[in-house]
Amino acid sequence: MSKVRKDYEQSKWHRFSQWLNGEMPVEYKSSPEWHLTDEELSKKYEEDMERAKTAQRKEARLYAKYRSWPEEKGVHIYERVYRILAVLICLAVIGSLLITVSYLPEFGNSDNPVNNEVSKRYIEQGIQETGAVNIVTGMILDYRAFDTFGESHVLFIAVSCVFIILRLGIGKEKNIEDEKAKEAENDRLLEPKNDKILQKAAFFLVPIIFIFGIYVILFGHLSPGGGFSGGAIIGAGLILYLDAYGFQKTERFFTLKTFRVVSLAGLLTYAAAKSYSFFTGANHIKSIIPLGIPGHILSSGLILVLNICVGAVVSCTMYAFYVLFRKGDF
Amino acid sequence: MEFIRNLPFIGIFLCMSTGVINSVLDGKWAKKVSFTVITANLFMSILVLYYVWQTKQSYIYVMGHHPAPWGNEIRFGILEGAFATFFCLIMLLSVLGGVKRLEEDISEKRSNLYYVLVNLLMAAILALTYTNDLFTAYVFVEIMTIGACGIIVIRGEGRSLLASVKYMIMSLLGSGLILIGLTLIYDLTGHLLMSNIQEAAQQLVKSGQYQVPFTSAIALISVGLAMKSALFPFHSWLPDAYTYATSASSAILSSLVSKAYIFLLIKIYYRVIGLSIIFQNKILNILFLFGIAGMIFGSLSAIRQDDLKKMIAYSSVAQIGYIYMGIGLGTTAGMLAAVFHIMSHAASKSMMFLSASGLSQVSGRSCNYRKLIGAAHRNRIAGFAFLVGAFSMVGIPMTAGYISKVYFAQAAIQAPYQFKMIITVITLGISTILNAVYFIRALIVIYQPLKGQKQGADGRRDFRMAVALWALVVTNLFLGMHSDAVVDLLRAGLRMFC
């Protein structure tokens, strides 16, 4: 550091490096007015002060105006523009889609391009190839099973995300205890005050709901329904039971562990069953699973098993969503 | 059929099942399982890629007992193989490099859930790469959306919550557009499998029927995927999401999630709609303009940032603009450049996010420029990796970014319209200068010599991050120096794609 320029502070390089470091460059005044007399100097000083004061006042007024602008007028203008914009965007989206619709094939016409050899085979050979009387079930669980496999994992990844978001302790670690106490208090408000009407109603309704849900799952390949709808019904029954009798009763048979075991077992069975049928299908090996007689309960090969797996997973997931939303934890 | 053809299917199922299993393991085991599975997938895709390169033919794997228009299918060609391999590699390195930061950011109890998300994201990325069915693509797009939201929010601070909300809103709008576009395409062609749709689409164009709905279906799907991959006017979620997520998540989001959407878009253009139709379509011009605007405005916003991670995030906006510009040129050369840029950008961006986290770790956990002064002396490896990444972004020879810029320029010169050529070349020049401005500023900051401060003062050295960063540096330089081999591979893959 032998050769530092005296005016280093004013050099361009210094300012540049300050800009790099995120500091504002400091302005240095050159040419002090040393040639003026004292009187002139003091007069000039006073003038300067006066000017500075007016400028400051002006600035302050402007600043206040600028500050209050967003709250006084800005919000109104913003909201108005926002609303107009919303309506315009809405109309634009709807308009362009309406033009599209007006050129679409005719509604309900059997000559439309969608009614082609694909749906023909699903309908005409569905029973022989999948064993399911309900063609839609046969289609989503056998012909297009990979989609449905992905879809059950959508549900799983959603429940994992809700776990991440809602389980206590996501914030700063020290707040956990506070939060837990708060949650417990919050929940006590919701806990049943032993409402007799609700409890009696649930006493009769819950078994019926469960039986109906199980029916929908088991008959998924024979009549409208299937794993997802049946699972949702059973989940609703569980939620009703919880609302009527409170956590103390439900936790006897449904805890975090139950949820984990059921969803793990359900999804793994699903994956195993489907990978067997995909593997044999792709390698042109004949599947050894019998299709049974169409119309009977024990028929249609793997579809029944898949429906039961999906139903178990969905019912637990629905219940888990409810518990997490209410308590933040199991 | 040879057994090797089963590997892509086994890879996807392995990822999904281990993702489910991870939910009951504790954090340590989940981490091991995750790394093993991703590594296994990497080797499997290399094997299949080699097999396809040998046979010179793509193959279709029927998922189930029912052939083409009735069942689901996955398809494996050279391009799919190259991208599956590359995505696995980047995923492995991103998680490896960010694992220490992850252990600090996430409590031990929840860390297994992170690996659940990582495995399912990997499965979704692989499935999107391989799939030959539009609706399957939609389902896995949704898995990716929810998974990406999870890996942003897992850090659990206020800002990451807000960032993930913004991300979710934009992505869900995109999903809605994709779904309705897909429905329109199904309505017009009656198929959901890509190759069958293409046949039907060709007939539609020949007969001149249903031109308006078909065009709007293409537009809806393109805009939907553009929203999800943060093309310029829809990029509002990107900076927050990348900045406030943990470093492994930022790397995964920037280099895998958004890239997988773009890959899907290219796949749809090639395999669903068909090149001859899409090159005539006006939607490419819109994507081109958005891309150009993104290149400029992304870089301009990046210059104004004082936060290193935010600067990198805005530069991502610019780089995604490059990719869409390549697609929008409407030539096969442009597509090739775009595909190569997906690779080179993914390799550089994940490296930059990891090295930014390494640099901030030795600078008081802050990414602000004032704190970062001289950070490269405190963490040499991260500094060097940042240097290579910045060179690659600016386009210094020997790095991957240089090659992709060369290909973009070549593609521009071959473009059919003169105005596109002129705009592209000028924007490439301006954008390179802007890139240079903010990256050189960052480099000068982190390499500024500091006296009186001990070098390597705080923080243990992070061995796993060092390994990941070295591997990424090697990948980047490999892409830069042996680009001919890679480009030949990609060109063959694109030809096979049609």
Place this chain on the structure above:
Amino acid sequence: MGANLFHNYYETVAVILFGIGFTTLLLHRNMIKKIIGLNIMDTAVYLFLAAKGYIEGRMAPIVVNGIQKQEAYINPIPSGLVLTGIVVSVSVTAVMLALTIRLYRRYGSLDVDEISMKAKKEER
């Protein structure tokens, strides 16, 4: 405009609903209303799909009395797609609601703009 706008009235209604849901999700500032918009949008797409599968005078695709002719049943594919889509939208809604709960606990508001203002102020 084409000729089928009023003949395809199901689709017409579906796209109008889609536009309303899309705009609500994009531009409304209240999180709960955004989620409602999301659900309107998804449901509109399902209505659209269901309308696509319908064929005049045919039955739901469950085989009865052993009749296996394409002419007897409606197209089963859109029904299957709707089933898959519903599960996806349930999952997405659950995640969004969880995020909303978390945001409300953290910032005490449901207005996205207000929350971003608060978050920016906190950072300073």
